[in-house]
Amino acid sequence: MSGLRSFVARRLLLGVAQTIAVVLLVFALTEALPGDAAVALAGDQPDPARIAAIREAMDLDRPAYERLADWAFGLLHGDFGTSLTSGRPVTQYIVDGFGPTLLLATLTLALLVPLGFGLGVLAARHEGRLVDRLVSSVTLAVYAVPEFALGVLLVLVLALKLAWLPPTALGYGTDLLAHPAALVLPVLVLLSRPVCSLSRLVRAGMVDALASPYAAHARRYGVPGARVRYAHALPNALAPAVQQLARTVDWLLCGVIVVEALFVIPGLGTVLLNAVAERDVPVVQGLAVVFGVLAVVLNLGADLVAHRLTPRAGVAA
């Protein structure tokens, strides 16, 4: 078990280094964008004196490395800093944006796991037959449709033509849970592509495993078909699927901007988009930290689960 522990420690250290690198990169890129928060705030009134005054009020006249150092020092004390544009704490931005994002991610995940695995197993069981072809072609087709196109289509048909569901979550931003109908379309759009990729992975893994000598051997021993499928073949298919799942969760938690914009859900993606447009560097950096940590933790978790499922494969890190 000590091997595993040192693996986790190494991965965590690496994760910290990766997060720092992401934050530095994001800072450098934001600084490299034309204009700063003062220019963005001045908008169509770019009076140079006013821009200079805003810049001074925001402390933007100080060198970039000083601002970065100050911010990093604050971060060590758990202080994410304050927004340049509004003066409100960055933590507030993250907390406010995280609620809707987390809600959407949880719902999507709760449906994604049974659906993705179910369809994959179903297709694998009927490999080469009608059900398999049907599942495979539908998932491929849906996978080929970009989220925004699917979103627009679903809104048009289900919300505007048939009026079964509300077209957006506009105005429900503060209390999405109270309006579950508004969540149906966003979750459907979020589900569409992950379900396809997950089910295809599961199908491929199961088909491989079912064709393997050990499965054939188990069948020869008279082990019931269901047990061969679910106790022997499925875990084999799970390892790659779990890693795919981690990437999907990461994608969901970092805010899917297309879905947020289309359905007016004020999640983390929206916060990030606005912050970049406003050159609100502290908010962008705060989000970079959150996204970096999420990516590291999720991928580590996935590696550990994969390790449990297929110990023989070993862990590469």
Added chain:
Amino acid sequence: MNDERFPGLRRRGFLAATSGAAALALVGCGGGTDDSTAGGSGTPKRGGRLRAAFAGGGASETLDPHLANLFADVARAKALFDKLADYGADLSAQPRLAEKWESNKTLNRWQVTLRQATFHDGKPVTAKDVLYSYRRIADPKQAFRAKASLEPIDLDASRATGERSIEFVLKRPTAEFPNVLAAFGAYIVPENATEFDKKPIGSGPFRFVSFAPGRSAVFRRYDDHWDGAPLLDEIEFVVANEESARVNALLGGQVEYAHELNPTTARAHEGKGQIDIVRLRNSAMQAFCMKTDRAPFDDKRVREAFFLIADRQELVDGALSGAGEVGNDLFGKGYEYYAADLPQRAQDLDKARSLLKKAGAEKLKVTLDTSAVAAGFTEAAGIFRDQAAKAGVTIDVKMGSKDSYWSDILDNGTLSCYRSGAMPIEAHLSQRLLTDSTTNATKWQHKDFDALYQQAQATRDKTERAAVYERMQRRLYAEGGFLIWGFADWIIGTARTVKGVETKAPANTLDWARFDKVWLA
């Protein structure tokens, strides 16, 4: 509006004029006979909650009216707060919290009397509140947008002369001082107010209920508003940055008012009976901005050639999808003091070519800066490139960052796409076309032009002043740096139940995004 009456007649004349305005406003909200309101038939009905969707500023939004920057900010600010004056449909200043204003002979001291109005906490609006608000805006440590507009006022010398009267001392004669009172963002807040996001107190038609930045703001009717209580019980402002989301929410009955729609959306739904489309004419000036201090545009023949290259109708049809009207290289079509008598310019490629030849600018190559910062910019640039090619001018269209566009084009480049919201012609001149203007993007710096502006500001008689403005506009028409090719409509969608939405209200004027006279049928 009534700044030059004889002393003996002043009060009377003023009251007559204001009650006239009040009567107009009544017709406006009654709407039965006046065609300036959309779907305005039937008797106004009280009650109900209207939800209005705007593009907004996300989680950084604030209710501090002096920080108002976006249309959504202004819409919220004007619901909660009042200004001393605001702009009418022709961008002339109309009295609001100010009941009247009068100047001394030299136009550098103005006596403003406030009407009897109360803040939402019941306290009266006093001269002290006004002075506090203006001093807050002008604070040199802050960078409030309206600071530049209030610049003519000497706030140290200005003082309260009574509970509801203020004497404004100006740094120089300013005939259009009422425009200053109506300036973008010059809202009156209670004395010593600094915190606006928790429970802001204003004197506007709606009281604060709740606010979640980037999501929603709910306000309730203020029954004691000086202009009469609003008809609606509540108004909720919600934020949706995607135009498609605003339209979908409107079509799906999630909002009753959607601000800023695309012309194509408007065409798709106009007259279909599902929603009403309201077009606010003359809302956004569309132009190309030529830097007159550098080659090739330092030669006025080149500028004139460019005026003649533009096929304005094609630009309006292509870049604005037809939602607008052609411009005549002058700002403020339909506004007070607009020089409407100048002949409409049309494309004349032969003349343009010969002008370029005379200027030695054949085979001219110019870079046109544009950006996706405003609707129609990139389309306009592409269309103009093709039009210029017909006159032998090669235009290279360069896309810039939309977040820093206005700052980038202020001093750099030679030719750029430009637009402006509604403001009085006088404000356009002073902010953009004087030697010391803060945003002089055409680099139009002429001492004699500055002198004309000062002359206008020192002229009491309105007709005489109009004549000076006309001289200035003639000069700009002949050789200015703004190729103003059109004026875009501002498009709003409303549910069919929404009545009393004013249509003669360019964006930024009093009646635009005004909800105290709107009702739900």
